Amino acid sequence: MKYVKFSLGLAALLLAGSASAANRPSGYVTICTEGKTCAVTSSTNVAFGRADKFFYKTLVGSFVCNEATFGGRVAGGTNECSVPSGTSTSSVSSSKSSSSVASSSSSVASSSSSKSSSSVASSVSSVPANSCTPGSVITNTTVDCGGITVGTSCNGGSESQLPLFTLNNATIRNVRLNANAADGIHCVSGNCRIENVVWEDVCEDAATNKSEGGTLTISGGSANAAEDKTFQHNSKNSTTVIENFNTYGQIGKLWRSCGDCSNNGGPRYVSVNNVTINGTVTSTVVAVNRNYGDKATIRNLKVKGLTRPTAITTKPRICEEWLGVEKGGSTVKYGEFFNTQYCDVSPSDVSSF
Numbered sequence: 001m002k003y004v005k006f007s008l009g010l011a012a013l014l015l016a017g018s019a020s021a022a023n024r025p026s027g028y029v030t031i032c033t034e035g036k037t038c039a040v041t042s043s044t045n046v047a048f049g050r051a052d053k054f055f056y057k058t059l060v061g062s063f064v065c066n067e068a069t070f071g072g073r074v075a076g077g078t079n080e081c082s083v084p085s086g087t088s089t090s091s092v093s094s095s096k097s098s099s100s101v102a103s104s105s106s107s108v109a110s111s112s113s114s115k116s117s118s119s120v121a122s123s124v125s126s127v128p129a130n131s132c133t134p135g136s137v138i139t140n141t142t143v144d145c146g147g148i149t150v151g152t153s154c155n156g157g158s159e160s161q162l163p164l165f166t167l168n169n170a171t172i173r174n175v176r177l178n179a180n181a182a183d184g185i186h187c188v189s190g191n192c193r194i195e196n197v198v199w200e201d202v203c204e205d206a207a208t209n210k211s212e213g214g215t216l217t218i219s220g221g222s223a224n225a226a227e228d229k230t231f232q233h234n235s236k237n238s239t240t241v242i243e244n245f246n247t248y249g250q251i252g253k254l255w256r257s258c259g260d261c262s263n264n265g266g267p268r269y270v271s272v273n274n275v276t277i278n279g280t281v282t283s284t285v286v287a288v289n290r291n292y293g294d295k296a297t298i299r300n301l302k303v304k305g306l307t308r309p310t311a312i313t314t315k316p317r318i319c320e321e322w323l324g325v326e327k328g329g330s331t332v333k334y335g336e337f338f339n340t341q342y343c344d345v346s347p348s349d350v351s352s353f
Helices: 002-018 098-104 117-122
Strands: 028-033 037-050 053-064 080-084 136-139 142-150 165-168 171-177 185-189 192-199 207-209 215-219 222-224 229-233 238-251 253-257 268-281 284-289 295-303 307-310 313-315 317-323 332-336 350-352
Touching (some): 053 268, 165 171, 165 192, 185 192, 229 238, 253 268
Parallel strands (some): 192 215, 295 350
């Protein structure tokens, strides 16, 4: 079995090296180049990059095709923004200012409101004083908790625990979650952002993406001792972005696309950029479901004590491909891979310290 895994991984590397590099994923078409403004008329998973390396983000409306929008760029040439072939796009007025374009890039209509992300950010002053208390549901706004520490109770690995915070197209920032933080933070609709949040000791999961077609961004902050998954991803056709983040202590995984959810499927996308794993990983950094079309894009990852038993394997493992199943079924692990359709990461994207 080990020989088969080695052969498959080697074949993938040889295939990647023999094909000419493309500035858009297979099945995608370019809609604009780096620095330009482009637009999509419905929620779409947009790729940004070049030379077969891409950052992904689910967007709707106008946005700037640049590093600020996608959280990273591929050096060495002009990056391109591309979308799946057949996606409906629209022209953008040249008179639109960069600031209005940037603010509209993250706007997604929630099920209860058509308020854009730009208005969400401006409404922070109207946030009720109790929005930083356990059980708060935060909708279409930004909440800054000012660095306070909150928590409830932790029932081990039970997945029936309630989240500490629920986000509906909203942002929460500057809060510490103590060891009794139940099921962390849930993003359930629209685009959500978790900024400079510290998990002192992860209970079940630090955060869960449940927003169909949306993007959950975790920017800054850290998490300690996530015995299973740090970040869980359940929603389909959606994206999780993890950037400028640190983990400590022993963790099972940094991110996992749900392996056995009810009505399971995909695709699910994760972008990991400038993340440091300062501790032990007992399983793998990320795990995707190959059969659901998931994709993990990893850049600038630092892993404490990383070793390379062979040229195409690492310890701990970086990106594993799995067979996802319906709840009650048995998932199957195919193994660790680099430079595949599902694991967009090269050995050079990962370093040890």
